[in-house]
Amino acid sequence: MSIRKQPNGKYLVEIYLPNKKRIRKTFATQSEAKRFEQFTQTESIQKPWMPAKDDNRTLNELIELWYGLHGQALSDGPKRKNKLLAMSLMMKNPIAREITASDFSKYRQLRIETVSIKTANNDQTYLNALFNELKRLGEWNYNNPLAELRALKYKQPEMGFLTSEEITLVFDELEKCRNFDAYLISKICISTGCRWGEAESLTSTQLTPHRITFTHTKGNKHRTVPISKELYEELPKKNGRLFSNCIKSFKMAVNRTGVQLPKGQSTHVLRHTFASHFMMNGGNILVLQQILGHASITDTMKYAHFSPAHLEDAIKLNPLAKNGG
Numbered sequence: 001m002s003i004r005k006q007p008n009g010k011y012l013v014e015i016y017l018p019n020k021k022r023i024r025k026t027f028a029t030q031s032e033a034k035r036f037e038q039f040t041q042t043e044s045i046q047k048p049w050m051p052a053k054d055d056n057r058t059l060n061e062l063i064e065l066w067y068g069l070h071g072q073a074l075s076d077g078p079k080r081k082n083k084l085l086a087m088s089l090m091m092k093n094p095i096a097r098e099i100t101a102s103d104f105s106k107y108r109q110l111r112i113e114t115v116s117i118k119t120a121n122n123d124q125t126y127l128n129a130l131f132n133e134l135k136r137l138g139e140w141n142y143n144n145p146l147a148e149l150r151a152l153k154y155k156q157p158e159m160g161f162l163t164s165e166e167i168t169l170v171f172d173e174l175e176k177c178r179n180f181d182a183y184l185i186s187k188i189c190i191s192t193g194c195r196w197g198e199a200e201s202l203t204s205t206q207l208t209p210h211r212i213t214f215t216h217t218k219g220n221k222h223r224t225v226p227i228s229k230e231l232y233e234e235l236p237k238k239n240g241r242l243f244s245n246c247i248k249s250f251k252m253a254v255n256r257t258g259v260q261l262p263k264g265q266s267t268h269v270l271r272h273t274f275a276s277h278f279m280m281n282g283g284n285i286l287v288l289q290q291i292l293g294h295a296s297i298t299d300t301m302k303y304a305h306f307s308p309a310h311l312e313d314a315i316k317l318n319p320l321a322k323n324g325g
Contacts, residue, residue, distance in 0.1 A: 002014050003030065003034065006026070010027065011029065011030050011033040012033075013033045015037070015040050023040065054097070055096070056095055056097075057097075058088075058094065058095060058096060059091065059093055059096050059099065062130065063084045063085055063088060065139060069139070070133050075216070083122075084127065084130060087107070087126070090107060090111070091107050097142050101148065104124065104149060108123070112152075116264070117154035121152055124146060131145070132144055157262060157264060159272055159302065160265050160269050160272060161272045162273045166257075166259050169259060170253065171186065171187070173256055173257050177249050179246045179249040181244050182247075182253065184236075186250060186267075186270055187234070188202075188212065188227070188231070188235075189271060189274070190270045190273055191228070191231055192214075193225070193278070193291050193292050194271065195267075195268070195271060196247060196250075196270070198214045199214075200243055201216045202242045202243065203242060204238060204240060204242065207235060209232060210229055211227065214293070217293055218293070221293065223290070247267060250266070250267055254266075275300075276303060277306075279303045279306035280306045282307070282308060282309075283307075285303070285304055285307070
């Protein structure tokens with residue numbers, strides 16, 4: 001680097017950078033030339049002309065990083081990690097920074113050949129959340145490749161519930177089961193609206209007189225629901241876990257009754273049955289939200305139409321009502 005005064009009175013700065021690039025610039029005063037020289041020296045140390053080192057971590061590596069820093073604290077963390085790893089396997093474990101929305105769209109196209117659109121959308125949600133969380137943690141400096149990718153639209157599946165006659169059929173069959181736990185778990189589900197897994201995993205500490213506290217919940221929040229004295233007295237009083245895993249016993253019992261459930265529904269029909277009958281019997285939608293443990297009332301509103309009073313103003317306030325129509 002050098003500063004030379006020119007015959008015309010101006011000052012020429014001549015700089016050779018490490019990449020052999022030459023910079024020549026003329027200034028009216030020596031102080032301006034020196035400031036430029038100092039600025040260029042600083043820039044030279046920082047090496048702005050050198051390209052940033054590429055991040056060549058694979059998707060599997062990001063999944064492991066996400067799980068260690070965040071995922072393991074989630075109630076469904078291990079399950080979500082396994083789904084992400086299965087997704088990565090199908091995508092051939094690509095370099096993460098090279099993933100594009102187009103890549104995921106092609107993966108999704110193959111995926112919906114064997115699973116529902118809802119499941120494929122869940123895959124997108126999991127991967128999208130992974131990139132967003134790593135970015136928040138300062139572990140990802142690239143854009144989220146799925147940020148602008150919209151989920152696929154699909155028809156909401158039919159929400160089935162058991163009629164009073166079907167409830168009798170199913171519970172008569174469950175009572176005959178070799179594994180009586182299936183009967184008791186089903187009774188808890190249809191009496192409290194809980195999910196099968198929440199009831200199946202109950203321990204003695206979660207059961208108190210005429211109350212059940214669900215702790216292993218989808219939203220990771222505890223909720224306590226009252227039960228009848230009769231149901232409480234039926235439940236086992238022992239230390240530790242109360243029931244064995246018996247979802248297969250439930251499915252087999254339902255199959256024997258001939259009751260037809262909507263595709264994709266099994267034990268969840270008990271939760272739908274509780275909520276549907278709760279509203280048909282005049283229950284309050286806000287109370288139902290608390291019983292079911294929904295974070296948003298939007299999730300609970302799908303049961304609102306079962307209420308006898310739901311939108312009944314349509315009868316009283318339609319244009320023909322005044323004319324006796």
